Amino acid sequence: MTAPVVLALDLATASGWAIGPVGSRPRCGSLPLGERGAPRRERAAELTKWLAAMLKLEAPRLIVIEQPLQPAVLVKIGGSLDTALLLYGLAVVAESVAHLRGVRDVRMADVQDVRQHFTGHRTFKATVHPLTGKKITARANGKSAVINMCRMRGWDVADDDQADAMATWSYGCALIDRRAAAAATPLFARSA
Template identity: 30%
Template sequence: MVIAGLDIATATGVCFGKPGQTPEFFTRDLGKGQTHDLRFSNVMRLTHELIDQHDVEFIGIEAPIINPRRDDKAKITLLHGLVACVRGWAHLRGVEARVFEIPTIDKNFLGAPSRGGRDARKWANHKQCQVRGWSPKTDDEADAGAVWDYACASQSRAYAIHTTPLFSRSNGTLPKSEGEKS
């Protein structure tokens, strides 16, 4: 099963692959400064690409962070709209897409809910990706990697058990899946 993890924003971080294998990363610019409608259509194109070109069968999405003191109605509409477009397109194609809350993702990927704010969380996600031998180029991609890891754990019992501290290798790397070279 190919799983994707998304950190959705105007610059959307993407991570995808099969559980237990080294995932692939990229960032998609949805159109900074462009209309909401254009960005909605671009995120639907991205979802279409993941399903049709990369055979994604499950999509995990990081829940939008909403700060009422900072975010205006337009930004809130955009963030929720982007997530809704991914979920709607995936549903049309018979692919499950699920939104995961950040504290849950952090507990799974980092071992505990992140403390220290946005920058500390992004740094911790990037470091954890490096420990696992993954190569995200941006913080958005590293965040998508954390989402992908939790999505894999939610869809694959074998992946979930091998990524828990009790059963994982002491150096933080994941066991190789069948067919993957050591």
């Protein structure tokens, strides 16, 4: 019996994706959704084409999408209504394409739940760089922790979009089989 495949998506203007069977070494990549300043409809169309093609090649049992931030949180960090519409719209596009391709298990994953699963920390604090004195935001520290955890697992990631997708993939695997997700980590690899 083959292990179920999980596809994870970190959707934004530059999106990350990760895919692979539970308990395996996943593949990942980045997906730019249109040129800078492109309208939402063009970005949504890019995602539609890419995801439809991906789902012709792969048959995931589960698709996990990093849940867009709540609009109030987006505004707090400097986002706009246009950004909120884009992020929520991309999630709906992904759900729709998955439905049309026969993938019935599509779930949203809260970024804090994913980070808790992947790094052991639900939230991160802003810090000050000890050498430069520059402020490092909580968001940047969280993304850095996810990238570092990917590297500890031996997963090459080119950017934080891919790293977030890999973390979300790991979270999705744990939803299907907690033992297989733990076995993929360096700490438990020897005992698995």
